[in-house]
Amino acid sequence: MHKPDIETLVRECLSQVLKRPIQAGTAVAREDDGSWDSLRHVELVFLLEERTGIRFTQEEITGIRDSQDIVHLVAGKHGP
């Protein structure tokens, strides 16, 4: 999986879970987004795992602070 594909996938997942469109190149951070609470966070992880086939560790899940963290995490496990 190449980085642009991962970025698109992460954006789609965030958009589906946070229920709003997210433009390409826009970074989304948990602390800046009121709707990205712990419940949404778990839903996001469920969705990412389904679409990537990756299983994240508890530490990785709690360590996610923004969309870029997810891209790096997925790229690290699913990179070309």
Added chain:
Amino acid sequence: MTESARKITPTRPETGVVAALEKAEWQSVLFAPRPSRYRLGFLQAAWPLNTIRIQVHRNHPFEFVAGLVPAFAAYTDLGVEFSYSEYDDALNFSGHREADVEILWLDYDRYAKFLATDELLAWLFGRLAHLRERSQGRILVCNWASTHPAADRFNRQLNTRLAGIADALVCDQAGLMSGLGDDYFDDRNIALAGSALSHAACMETARMFGLSWLPAAVYPRLKAIVVDLDHTLYAGVAEEDGIARLRLESGHIELQRQLSTLRDSGVLLAICSRNNPRTVDKLFRQRRDFPLGLEHFSAIAASRSSKVKGLRNIAGTLSIGMDAILFIDDNPAELAEVAAAFPGIHTLLAGTGPVATHEVLPRYPRLHQWQAHREDTLRSADMLANRERRRLRNEIPDSGSYLEALGMKLTFHLDPRHLRGRLHELSVKTNQFNTTMLRLSEHDITSRLADPDCFTIAVELGDRLSESGVIAALFARKENATLVVDEICISCRALGREIEAVILLESLQKMMHLSATDTAIIKLTRGPKNAPAVACLEAVFRPDGQQDSDHGEYSCGAQQLLNIPTCHCVTIRWEN
């Protein structure tokens, strides 16, 4: 609640077609072995939904489940509006709002640290009794899904004891856990969100709520399944491939067994096929390897003409509405044509592969049964006996002689608490002979049974051909010196045997005697389907005074009752 759920049945042909075809497309997502969260997010219903309010009383998060329910519920024409209690181990029900359905979603492991199983049950039933008093909605109690050693016993006790609370039902969460095994739990989420449920557990729970538990809580159960033959019950085309060459694959065997089980549970089966009737007859005689035989079907429409005509004939034979029928066919064009003609009918696209018909049918909405009644096991045999009654009727032109030959027996039960479930079913499911369509809940009926000014009668029917079970219910109350009959409902299976007036007059005489009233008022609300009830009341009492077009009432004096002629070919017995 149930009546409001019925109101949104699509009535415009184009709505019915859109719903039937889109639902056929949704099948691959909703009934997949493991539904995709991603694909689920794109499903938006293009047909009208009836929104129900669901209040969740919980001590751990339900949101992971609730977020997935809407697409499943939309397939059953339900919109869902959830509201949540605080995380409340004490179940205080503070901030309780009116709801159609109350869900108890408890992590019982939290209590097991402090309470023995019996103490936990005693406390829980105390809280349930309190909720029952406060709410008119159905209460769905999720059982204990856990590896805790006390869970099995707790769940058995819950099943047994919950039957004592009106309109309170068990959702078998433990069964879902058994099905998923180790995949049920995901400990990673405990610290983050206070939930041990995995993605798969949330999905399966949402699917059960959306497709089975919620529809079963607010809609009546479907009454009949009508199946196509070629490429539905087997692979191949009977009149092209030849009967011997039709392939009965493992999925078809499973499907036929499921249909047989559903029939045993009270769902009527029928065939609607474009095959020649002789081919259909030969097919079932020749293929003894089919789990289903012709004797399993209560009606058969086999002809070259349209399936619309066939379904109309089947509905007429079974005396049921199209909105109580599930039609299964492998041809989307047939489903569309049928849905255009009957927008309320339920359709299922037959197929093979991961979402083969036998994978879909066990989850199909409105087939879930909370509790079985004796009448469910009698229904199919009673319908078969109707064929014999029709034959007898043709042989004996004189109506009185025919009725005498049937040897009918009516058993009346006064205030029968043990028949609460069946009384509720009659109030909710009857359409043709239902005088007011009050759609009384079990809770309503329980209140009536406990009220000394109310009278509730259940009537059982049997004749020399079959036992029909409890086929009629009457709900009345004393108001000053008058007996007010709020609702009379008679199952369509019992119509045509001229017992309606007998049931009515016998019940009225008994209730007027017990209530020491000398006048009875029978309430009537005219609906789209209850012409047989109206005709009966007109014939027995004739209208009294001015009536508007939809509502009316009939009144009758005690003395007048004695002068109304009825069929005398019926043996009458009273219990309690």
